[in-house]
């Protein structure tokens with residue numbers, strides 16, 4: 028699940044940065060792997076900003092520990108350096124990215140918010156070092172889009188696929204045809220409601236009703252009343268009003284199946300909603316690293332993480348963990364520390380070893396590596412069970 | 427019909443919370459002339475303190491709430507001493523800017539103390555509902571309305587029937603004369619800061635169980651309450667309560683029946699219209715003495 | 717009782733009050749006169765701290781900070797304005813209660829946790845305020861809002877409020893303005909009684925007969941300066957006073 032503040036940061040209005048030609052070296056693989064391999068993570072640890080969390084660093088450090096124990100990358104030792112990059116401050120992303128470049132890493136990982144990726148686009152083009160972003164994959168940062176770059180790779184599956192997965196699950200599994208759409212009345216809710224409407228139209232359906240509420244709403248009675256009579260509700264909202272919505276459904280005696288976004292997992296994690304209101308609740312997520320996952324690798328990761336840090340991993344920890352394993356595979360495939368060779372390998376490599384959030388990472392034309400979306404079902408106790416997994420088709424570069 | 431009842435009930439409950447926030451705003455304004463833009467963050471702080479007393483200190487719900495409100499009274503006095511007293515003789519604009527700074531400081535302190543993760547506050551009535559004319563109404567909303575009504579009446583009593591209220595009303599009407607007549611401005615200011623912070627905490631505690639508490643929790647509430655206060659003329663307590671109820675009802679009924687997508691922007695529109703039509707409620711005119 | 721030295725008030729470039737010094741012994745009723753615009757009101761404003769002023773001021777030999785109304789109030793200076801400054805939405809009784817000299821339990825503790833003790837004090841304050849209202853003859857309007865009173869009554873209410881603070885010195889600005897002859901006579905009797913009760917007063921007025929009957933001493937201002945001072949009959953014979961008033965004779969007779 029995305030953490031709360033990443034979700035907030037990601038919803039900041041996107042500012043398109045004009046695309047310009049990509050620079051960087053295009054040499055051949057002449058740098059055979061010699062010295063230690065340095066990875067740089069662009070993320071914070073607790074205390075670096077009020078909102079900072081340890082999840083990314085913990086996930087990446089666990090992967091490094093496991094890789095080192097198994098003999099390193101291509102037999103060479105690997106180090107993980109870090110530059111704090113705050114998801115809520117995209118203005119600073121450019122200089123923080125350049126600090127990462129100054130450390131002369133073999134590859135750069137991280138950047139928690141898509142807005143920060145977008146803000147740093149020009150420097151990403153210029154630096155000529157492969158960047159594997161762990162932010163959510165929004166429309167503009169895909170390759171060919173205004174924020175895309177030859178050097179930018181996107182770990183998570185495309186945001187639009189979550190909308191499609193929600194519609195697919197509602198219509199195919201829940202057999203719903205009267206589907207209501209709700210969400211927050213800012214860019215996160217509004218864009219997703221528009222995409223959901225398109226996804227419904229592709230199935231020759233119209234939304235049963237659409238209702239939006241303020242991100243700080245504590246009362247969504249109009250929404251609840253508008254959804255009376257729907258067979259399913261899909262909700263893309265911030266966690267707080269989402270929790271209010273789920274509770275008010277129950278209070279009004281409605282038990283409509285509700286499919287939410289990763290906000291649902293956050294709302295449950297922070298105990299904003301529990302018990303009866305969770306009786307008929309699902310969420311579409313790019314990764315469920317809990318013990319409810321269908322993947323054995325995810326369960327193994329959860330166990331190792333729990334042992335090392337004493338807590339259950341979040342999807343953010345899993346993303347950073349996976350990013351390190353993908354970097355390892357690309358560097359080994361390139362057989363070189365030459366940036367251009369690694370970048371080329373990023374386009375070709377398929378990663379199935381150890382990774383948690385995808386059955387196989389493989390880049391498509393839009394530089395998106397994962398095509399999997401999971402559907403979680405909640406138990407009233409707040410645990411999740413991954414009950415469905417969709418694999419979406421690869422995309423071409425955006426035109 | 428049940429739709430109308432449900433929307434009206436939620437409008438009244440929301441309006442009641444707005445009224446408590448707006449009254450906290452107004453008490454301070456009347457007693458000291460300060461428009462306190464840190465009020466929203468005091469709402470947030472009050473809710474966090476209640477989370478702290480009920481979870482970390484393990485107090486039962488209602489005593490925990492009362493402890494949080496009492497602590498907020500002390501916080502109010504501390505703010506008066508630290509932030510307001512040194513600026514007492516500065517122009518109002520300076521003080522208003524200082525309140526914005528205070529808002530950021532309060533938010534920063536909460537972030538360091540409690541982190542940025544949202545917290546939930548247990549309500550005394552849980553998720554129970556009552557059915558009125560076919561509409562399901564959460565007991566928490568009835569509780570909000572009842573407690574807010576009691577708070578408003580208590581405040582009216584303090585204003586109309588006690589020597590403290592007498593002095594606040596005199597200060598509000600003419601601060602300079604009040605000083606010359608012997609009104610104890612410093613005492614009144616300290617009391618007003620305490621009272622205002624306690625009202626902020628009460629509002630936060632009433633509404634937090636409906637959602638969750640995070641760093642931005644009180645800010646939006648304050649902006650809407652400010653609109654309510656301006657709509658009510660920024661003067662009489664009764665006017666402000668009425669303004670709050672009107673905004674609460676407009677938001678729910680208009681939002682439920684007419685323009686659902688724009689419900690969240692109504693208070694700002696009202697604020698804008700009122701300021702455009704009658705700005706005098708916000709201006710402190712200087713007077714000449716013969 | 718009151719001693720003002722070299723009080724100067726300037727508005728922009730204009731010296732409305734210029735180096736005015738005067739002393740008022742305890743128990744005196746001092747008349748302050750002068751043509752319109754001579755600075756009488758501004759002088760009173762300076763003494764009670766509501767305009768910024770330079771100079772020095774003592775009450776009962778204790779220095780009083782200028783420009784601070786609350787300092788003036790604490791020093792025992794009370795003021796009755798020409799245009800009444802009462803609180804229209806408060807009752808007459810509440811208006812008078814504001815100036816109470818019993819300062820205990822006036823805050824929030826009195827408003828809520830210590831109500832019984834507060835009510836006890838409040839009843840004593842009420843009794844005292846009612847006696848001040850009786851002194852000026854407004855006891856029957858005690859519970860009405862001050863805004864319902866006539867202009868003259870409002871000024872009496874202000875007088876009652878000033879008296880209820882048990883001031884060391886009372887400053888009155890044109891108390892007879894707008895009153896008819898009978899009312900003026902009643903006011904003169906009232907002020908005589910107030911003074912007889914041991915109060916010290918400074919009275920600004922245009923009605924010469926009214927002042928002559930009340931005052932031991934007159935101080936005359938012109939263009940912000942003191943031009944004469946002494947017993948009334950002597951002052952009115954002063955050449956400078958005569959010439960000052962000739963130019964604005966119609967005003968003086970008003």
Ligand SMILES: Nc1ncnc2c1ncn2[C@@H]1O[C@H](COP(=O)(O)OP(=O)(O)O)[C@@H](O)[C@H]1O
Nearest residue numbers: 714727732750751752753754755756757758759
């Ligand atoms: N607030 C003020 N701003 C500027 N000038 C003032 C102000 N108050 C009084 N004055 C000026 O000061 C002078 C004295 O006025 P005032 O004290 O009211 O006279 P008086 O009471 O003797 O008639 C006048 O010239 C008046 O215009």
Ligand SMILES: [Mg+2]
Nearest residue numbers: 716756757798
């Ligand atoms: Mg005058």
